[in-house]
Amino acid sequence: MGVFGNTRIGERINAQLRWETFNTRNYTQFGPDNTSVTSANSGKTTGILVGPRRMQFGLRLTY
Numbered sequence: 001m002g003v004f005g006n007t008r009i010g011e012r013i014n015a016q017l018r019w020e021t022f023n024t025r026n027y028t029q030f031g032p033d034n035t036s037v038t039s040a041n042s043g044k045t046t047g048i049l050v051g052p053r054r055m056q057f058g059l060r061l062t063y
Contacts, residue, residue, distance in 0.1 A: 018058040026053040 002020040009015055031047035 012063050014062045016060040016062075018056075018060070020056050020058075022054045023050055023052065 001024045002018060004016055004018040006014060006016050027050070029049040030045045031049050033043055033045050034041045036042055
């Protein structure tokens with residue numbers, strides 16, 4: 001998901017401010033269970049498929 005806004009600085013310079021998020025709702029998707037009977041982690045879920053929420057900001061200047 002992303003939000004951005006454009007603005008003009010003077011006659012020749014344009015600025016674009018961006019805010020982007022990944023995994024916005026922060027839902028956890030667990031990885032597959034360990035199905036090995038001989039493993040100490042048998043039946044346990046030891047990982048996740050999707051990382052945590054991430055955000056990034058950016059500024060683009062065009063002249």
